[in-house]
Amino acid sequence: MATQSFADLEFVVRTMAQTAVDNEKAFGDLDAVVGDGDFGYSLARGFEIVLAEWDTFDRSDAGTFLQKVALVISKRIGGTSGPLWGTAFLRAASAVKGKQDLTGDDVVAMLRAAAEGIKVRGKSDVGDKTLLDALVPLTDAVEQRLDSGTGTSGPEVAKVAAETARTAADATATLQAMRGRASYTGERSIGSPDAGAVGIAVMAERVAAEWPS
Template identity: 75%
Template structure:
């Protein structure tokens, strides 16, 4: 893996952390999905990201767009249910946001997240307020974009990672009172009210782990 002091190394760290988090939380994500869904979210996500980790040495984070495209391909092929197309599209759109770029910065991170969210919107025909992972991903992206626009002290990578994590967690928790309008949970109607959306929680847990491990990344 690239040195963590480089932009490519930072991207690789984030993607690898996402993958590890998906695998480590298979049971927790599945249990949460079982409350109002079919319970396969954790299993599906873990199976895809296991392959990402197993094939890690074949991926080249030094070319960000190609790296993300390869991850997208694995996810699309290996993750079952609706999660595969959505998460695969997210990585593919993120790749498009940094096409032909070799040096990345915080603005590129926002661009990748924004592109991922727009891809999920289009593929899942969903939006903010539908009780999906977008309800954590979009507010997190908005918060980062606003912080970068403000500039000044406290806009370093570690601080931005912490902001992403806290915003994603608050936003994921807020989905508890929502009624699902997309995905399998929407089939249960009002029964979807009272538990947070598994996808939004996954985004929050992943962001929290990135923030927690940022200063000790390898």
């Protein structure tokens, strides 16, 4: 039987998937400012399959569940997004292999592993104007809140994560893109936020807004 923490993990992943589908046009329009505009389409097509196959995923443990999600994403999301998001979920899966009951430390470990996987796969880091510029600050904020010992319920941590991700994503507007198609535009990439970072923020905001009471 799934634990509450496993149920929370399922809620977060499903909410991320639904958010990607619902924001296909918005994410695509944002990406089109300096990129090729396929971010929203690619993400939506992959996460549509995640939702369609949701009930078939092996839930024997959190790692196995996330691994199945990662495989769908890797196969179905096109462009550069597929390998990056697939790697993120796969690394997160490795961090909680064999676990049904997840702790705060496990949450941080999943997020850290996902970020490190993206860094390696995308040959990128914070400051390159990618989704890392939202994901890493979000992870830092979650870790700090959990370590504080106060306000560590799911809804409270999710709220901090969302606020941090939004601030960080908005701040990418001041950066010049160093990776991906947007990097080809040079200084013209300055002035608009990174689509991937905004995607992380929008997902985090919806998780916070819809966290079960």
